[in-house]
Amino acid sequence: MKPKNRTPRRRAREFAVQALYQAALNQLPDAEVAKNIRENEYFAKADNELFTAIFFGVQAKRRELMQIIRPLLDRDEKDLSPIECAVLLAAAFELRDMPETPYPVIINEAIEVTKTFGGIDGHKFVNGILDKLAAELRPNDPKRA
Numbered sequence: 001m002k003p004k005n006r007t008p009r010r011r012a013r014e015f016a017v018q019a020l021y022q023a024a025l026n027q028l029p030d031a032e033v034a035k036n037i038r039e040n041e042y043f044a045k046a047d048n049e050l051f052t053a054i055f056f057g058v059q060a061k062r063r064e065l066m067q068i069i070r071p072l073l074d075r076d077e078k079d080l081s082p083i084e085c086a087v088l089l090a091a092a093f094e095l096r097d098m099p100e101t102p103y104p105v106i107i108n109e110a111i112e113v114t115k116t117f118g119g120i121d122g123h124k125f126v127n128g129i130l131d132k133l134a135a136e137l138r139p140n141d142p143k144r145a
Contacts, residue, residue, distance in 0.1 A: 011046035013090060013109050016054035017117060020086035023059065030059050057097060058089045065092045072132045083118045084126055091130050095137045103134040103141055 006014070019037045023030060034055060037043065043051075058065060069088050070077055077085070091110040094101055107130045114123040134141070 006045075008045060008047040009050055010109060010112065011042065012048070012050035013054065013113050014116060015040070015043060015046050015051050016058070016090050017083065017086045017113050019051075019055045020058055020089060021082050021117075024082055024086065030056060053098070054090050054093055058093045061093065061097075062089065065089050065096070068092060068096070068133065068136070069129065072129050081119060081122060084114065084122050087114050087118065087126050088129055091126075092133060092137075095130070095134055099138070103138050107131065107134060 015037050019033050022028065022036065023033045026033070028036075034052070037051070037055075038048075066077065066089070069092055073080070080088070087110050090113075091106050094106045095103060098106075107127065110130055111123045111127050114126045118126070
């Protein structure tokens with residue numbers, strides 16, 4: 001990842017998506033993936049606490065998270081790009097398990113991370129899924145009004 005003006009929280013989300021991607025493709029133990037990610041020269045500028053919460057939280061709850069994402073997909077989950085899948089899992093975890101973060105922030109960050117690592121229109125797909133998911137998971141969020 002190239003250094004740019006990114007907040008520590010954005011960097012944490014980007015590294016979490018990279019870790020989820022690596023874990024899915026390489027079948028390595030979570031601790032080894034996290035260690036590899038933390039060795040990146042730019043990781044010191046990331047929010048380690050947020051990275052840890054998202055990466056290990058998603059890994060612990062991957063099946064549950066896919067169960068809430070799956071009904072919203074317009075394609076089979078095996079047809080998702082690994083990046084889109086990682087972004088959706090990370091954002092679903094934040095939406096469900098980190099209520100202190102406003103849902104518009106989670107969705108916007110997911111869109112930006114998808115633009116950084118995903119395909120050309122991947123961010124539009126991610127946005128559509130997360131809008132529906134936020135409505136389901138946070139129907140009483142005051143920012144929804």
